[in-house]
Amino acid sequence: MLAYLLNLAILLGIAVILAWSLNVLIGFAGIFSVMHAVFYGVGAYVAAQFALHVSSDFVLSTMVAMIVTGALAFLVAVPVLRVREEYFVVAAIGFQMVASTIFITWESATGGMGGLTGIPPAKVFGFELISPAAYLVLTLVCALICVLALLAVVRSPFGRALKALRDDETAAIALGKHPVKLRLIATTIGGAMAAIGGSLYAFYVSFVNPESFTLDYSVLLMAMVIIGGAGSLLGPVLGALFITVFPALLNFLQVPSSVLGPVQQIVYGMMIVLLMLFMPEGLVSAGKLISRRRK
Amino acid sequence: MSLALNELYKSFGGNQVINGVTLQIEDRKVTSLVGPNGAGKTTLFNIVTGFIAVDRGTIHFAGRDLSGLTPQAIKRHGLARTFQNLRLFLDMTVRENVLVALESDMSVNFWSRANLGPVERVLRQVGLWEQREKMAGELSYAERKFLSLARVLATGAPCLLLDEPASGLDGPSLRLFHELIREFKNGGGTVLLIEHNLDIVRDVSDRIVFLDKGRIAAAGTPDEIFSNPVLGELYFGVRVGATGREGPGHAAR
């Protein structure tokens, strides 16, 4: 039981980091990205290859992963951010499909369908992390670093400029803000943060393969941010919690595994539709709505 | 630092909206742009501040050619504008709205030294310091108009283009508005404003430019313009001012 909970907690921690990183794009920069699993995957693959061939030091591997993923996010964003909102959504999906195919076919880098196995345990300050408890601590530390970084962004002129851009782009432009530049930086940050999640995953599970980084997972990440509430720091946490814990709940209620998948998806889908109709700001705005009712 | 518009032409789908506008906005003076609806006033603003590309003609400010620059670059060169529909950041506080205007050139930094000094100064000027933590969306009509003004004053730009900054303001607010414009002028600033309230126009302007169907129909001091019966008929015959003031001509719709 403890092992099961530890595992769940670690996966939840990774999901939260990923949801936060996607929130930088969706919530802060207003970029509706349905390809975030690609950054997650690239981060995981780079960290894995680094651990396999250079050093299994966690900090080093993660930094390298962040740099590569951040650079990739930047390069992808440059052409793609110039297009209109509606196109961007489809372009992102398109990019995800292309990336999934590359993950499968670029055998030398990704190990193809089989993926990369035998990733050594993470080393922190020379200590090898073996037990799940150790990985949980590592995940929590990473999550803490992420939330501090996000707080810094939100309170900075950069964060304010992004918020102004979301609020009224024309006015922001008139006041000298550069939408493309701001969104590029936000995308780079979001991509780099996703690499942290990828690195954690690669070391914890000790193998990576293309199945974890598909469109389905991108959609799941998007669902976490939307259901929880984009734009806030708590929202993605709620969303990640809901989506990670819910399947476990269904399992516990002994829903047959053949229908588990579809039932899960139906519930997420319904929640998204209902939330968008009645509570577009996500679960996190429940408090706001209740206090508004009381007035 | 004067603003010089030279032979501006702009057409939209066959419609010649700006039809040869040549204008010198004098330094340290308030110039008001008046004219009936559809005369092209806001379009002129959009052209000068870079939101619309002009078909022909040039724009010079402080000796620099601003034609073809982006709105952000134009703001950097010292021209800042407000909007007729304000465009405040409604989900941000009063203070944050002003901060965004101040911080424009540091948009990539993550660490901000508290800009509290300049923010406080501007907010006290417009009388919004007490409301600094209120959401812009919760402000009254007059407060919103002053926040829009505060934003553009905070940019520090020496030349302001104000689109109907005083419409709908009552007596005390109008006086504050006058004060602000006067202070700005005395500090070396230049103002070009669009306004329909002719009382305000008469009181605050050093010069009035009358735009009609995309070209300048007349220009001169307030006395010259207001004593011109032809203009009075033309203008009053087409529109009733924001204050409902009707002129010697027949009342408009």
Add this chain to the structure above:
Amino acid sequence: MLFWQLLLQGIAAGAGYALIAVGFALIYSTTRTFHFAHGVTYALAAYAYYASLQTLHWHPAAAIVLAACIAVLFGVGVDALVYQPMRRTAASFLTLFAASFGVLVVAVNCLVLVFGNSFYSLSGTLSRGVEYGPFVVSLANLTEIALAAVLIPLVLVIMHRTRLGTFFRAMADNNELVEVFGFTSRRYVRLAFAIGSLCVVPAAVLAPYIGGIQPGTATVVTLVAIAATIIGGIDSIAGAALGGLLLGVAENVGIWKLSSAWKPAISFGILLLFLVLRPRGMLGARGRRA
């Protein structure tokens, strides 16, 4: 030789994509709604036809009518229940898109629960191959090409030579008018969704005879339809048809040289190329965003 065979298959697939894309483009250009659940219309119609034919043993004509009714009901229904309430609250594009996406997810998974994940196909006269010289092509493919060749021009005729079409095009040109008069032009919005949804029915009905149907097809089809619309030029219905044709051909001819693992990526690769090099698409007008 193989190339020409693949080309033929590509044209048939393209005909199907073209029909679906035309439906999407019609809905988008007139109502400015990004109907991401459009692929569900296709899947529902296909399953309705299949189930009524195979399980209820209806006559094919009746089955087709059922498929058409379900397609229209779904399209109009989603608009009435999901999109219209959102138009009232001036929901952002992202909110609307997310809701549309949610509908897609729910519908696809309901189909999985009812029909399972495997491919269903029908065999009959339509699935039989016809030999034409050195090529073999199924009757279903030929029918699809024929139907597309007739119905797409029909849609264009409606758009350009009827009063309804004139109103549709007015809505397309002036979407602000749609927003302002959104309430009074409800009838036309509903009609746009109805006709747009109807467009997919020929392709949906023939699908079980060609590749078979599977719940996941809804998602793939939606994406291809949108890609085709963008490639063709977001406001051009003829462009969407051309885009669909191009993608169908590219996908099938593409695997001549590339491994089949690349098939899903081909369409998107083309889309990305267009977005970077020619965002207005093949027949689109130059951007006119305010």
